[in-house]
Each structure stands twice: as C-alpha cells, then as structure tokens.
Amino acid sequence: MANFAKLDDNNIVIQMIVVANEELIDPDTGLEDESLGIAFCRKLLGGRWKQSSYNGRIRGRHANIGYTYNEELDAFIEPKPFESWILDNTTTRWNSPLGNRPELTESQRQSQSAYIWDEEAYQADNTTGWVLVTPEVSE
Numbered sequence: 001m002a003n004f005a006k007l008d009d010n011n012i013v014i015q016m017i018v019v020a021n022e023e024l025i026d027p028d029t030g031l032e033d034e035s036l037g038i039a040f041c042r043k044l045l046g047g048r049w050k051q052s053s054y055n056g057r058i059r060g061r062h063a064n065i066g067y068t069y070n071e072e073l074d075a076f077i078e079p080k081p082f083e084s085w086i087l088d089n090t091t092t093r094w095n096s097p098l099g100n101r102p103e104l105t106e107s108q109r110q111s112q113s114a115y116i117w118d119e120e121a122y123q124a125d126n127t128t129g130w131v132l133v134t135p136e137v138s139e
Helices: 034-045 106-110 119-124
Strands: 002-007 013-019 048-052 068-070 075-077 086-088 093-095 114-117 130-133
Touching: 002 034, 013 034, 034 048
Parallel strands: none
Antiparallel strands: 002 013, 002 048, 068 075, 086 093, 114 130
16 A cells, blocks of 8 residues: 655645555556555645655655745655754754753653753753753642
C-alpha cells in the first residue's frame, strides 16, 4: 500500500489516503511510479498530491494532516512547535535555539522528571528555555 498526501495552495497536508500498490505499477516497466499514484488520486479526489512513506523512506517522514510539504527540501515538515525553533534543512527537523534538551541525571530519571521547552522563558531571557519539571508525588 502507498500513502498519498493531498496539499492545499500553501502546501499544507489536508488529507491522507492509502492507494493499492497495483495503481502505481507502470505496465511497461513493472516498476512503481509515483506519477501513476498521483494521477489515480487526482482522478478520484482532484487536487495536488505527493507520495509519502509510512516508514519515512521518502520525503523525510510520513506526512500527516497539518504538515507542510517543502518543495525545496522535497520533505514533509512537522508544524513548528515553538516560534523560536529553527528548521534544520539537513535533517528537516525543528531544533530549539539552545540545542538538545539537557541530559537527565539518574535521580531525575528515577523521579520521572523531564525537561520541557518554555517559550515564554526563552523570550524573556534567550539563555533559558529548557525547564526541568518533576511530577508531584501524592501521598
């Protein structure tokens, strides 16, 4: 089965469908051809389509509704999680302006703590952003 994403005028994914592999097979070569799948989708539902792969082998990751298709990178991009985050054109992933979240200590792991991004903290002081949160323990 092949996955296809319908795009709006801004390249935002607005619909996902699954197409039988047989619809993508070129009768002359016996090989899968994305353009045949796109033609099938257009005939069925109209619009503009791009193939996506469930395992992320093509176009960076599996598309989902709300993702954007970036033509320049030929990749589906997740919605930007925070205003300050930056798209890495090589990995097609969003990164915090401060890099990866800090590593947890063993005691933090045991207490089920986690670092979360706090956009307000970053906007107030661009040297902060990752905030350690620890679940409250009820007794």
